[in-house]
Amino acid sequence: MNGLDVRAIGYSYGSKRALDGISLAVEPGRFCALLGPNGAGKSTLFSLLTRLIVTREGQITVAGHDLARHPRAALARIGVVFQQPTLDLDMTVRQNLRYFSGLHGLSGRRAAAAIDAALARLGMAERGDEQVRALNGGHRRRMEIARALVHAPQVLLLDEPTVGLDAAARAAITDHVHALAEAGMAVLWATHLVDEISPTDQVVVLHKGHVLFDGNAATLAGDKGLGPTFLSMTADTSAVPA
Ligand SMILES: Nc1ncnc2c1ncn2[C@@H]1O[C@H](COP(=O)(O)OP(=O)(O)OP(=O)(O)O)[C@@H](O)[C@H]1O
Numbered sequence: 001m002n003g004l005d006v007r008a009i010g011y012s013y014g015s016k017r018a019l020d021g022i023s024l025a026v027e028p029g030r031f032c033a034l035l036g037p038n039g040a041g042k043s044t045l046f047s048l049l050t051r052l053i054v055t056r057e058g059q060i061t062v063a064g065h066d067l068a069r070h071p072r073a074a075l076a077r078i079g080v081v082f083q084q085p086t087l088d089l090d091m092t093v094r095q096n097l098r099y100f101s102g103l104h105g106l107s108g109r110r111a112a113a114a115i116d117a118a119l120a121r122l123g124m125a126e127r128g129d130e131q132v133r134a135l136n137g138g139h140r141r142r143m144e145i146a147r148a149l150v151h152a153p154q155v156l157l158l159d160e161p162t163v164g165l166d167a168a169a170r171a172a173i174t175d176h177v178h179a180l181a182e183a184g185m186a187v188l189w190a191t192h193l194v195d196e197i198s199p200t201d202q203v204v205v206l207h208k209g210h211v212l213f214d215g216n217a218a219t220l221a222g223d224k225g226l227g228p229t230f231l232s233m234t235a236d237t238s239a240v241p242a
Pocket residue numbers: 013016017018036037038039040041042043044045192
């Protein structure tokens with residue numbers, strides 16, 4: 001499989017079970033919302049997907065590469081936007097992206113072309129020479145997404161990327177990332193906000209380390225709507241296997 005495949009992953013912090021045998025798959029061209037309330041395990045899963053932490057339970061495959069056995073090949077195919085911004089505010093947008101390109105072995109004209117293409121995809125083509133400090137929160141976030149694209153990954157991971165942004169900036173970023181999925185990328189977007197999800201998106205509902213639902217957003221929404229359905233699912237602790 002060319003996208004992301006997570007099979008029976010488990011993880012505990014000491015005696016605290018954070019993820020308990022979760023499986024999900026995101027195919028190329030799909031926007032998958034990983035929807036879960038606080039403490040569901042979203043950030044733990046992202047840490048496992050990016051190898052900040054490791055587990056012996058289960059298997060993660062990125063674009064056909066086993067993350068545990070071939071981490072370099074697997075990680076090279078992942079672009080990631082973490083919850084906490086990690087930008088150098090005193091450098092320009094392009095300088096930030098050039099530095100990051102270098103970490104991926106890109107330099108010179110190849111790096112410049114990759115940076116231009118990534119900025120254009122996020123509607124940031126005109127902003128390359130601005131100092132990051134001068135950008136608003138929405139544009140800083142877009143720049144971080146552009147930075148995650150410079151090495152042409154096949155899988156894009158975003159951990160609650162709209163935290164702290166106003167409604168217009170959230171909508172713009174959500175639209176941009178949906179367009180990246182439509183262009184062929186496998187996108188995993190962690191959130192607890194249902195208005196970031198489109199009816200045709202894949203949704204994986206995570207609660208207390210368990211997958212409660214994996215399917216189409218419109219199916220999950222049913223007659224009640226996505227918000228009320230999600231709230232009632234995650235309020236009902238009996239929905240979580242013991
Ligand atoms: N370093 C840690 N040590 C102990 N427990 C932890 C640690 N990190 C997370 N946990 C616990 O693991 C569970 C999953 O946490 P995680 O941060 O992955 O959830 P989340 O869905 O990302 O939540 P949020 O939306 O608040 O970021 C929670 O019960 C949390 O308290």
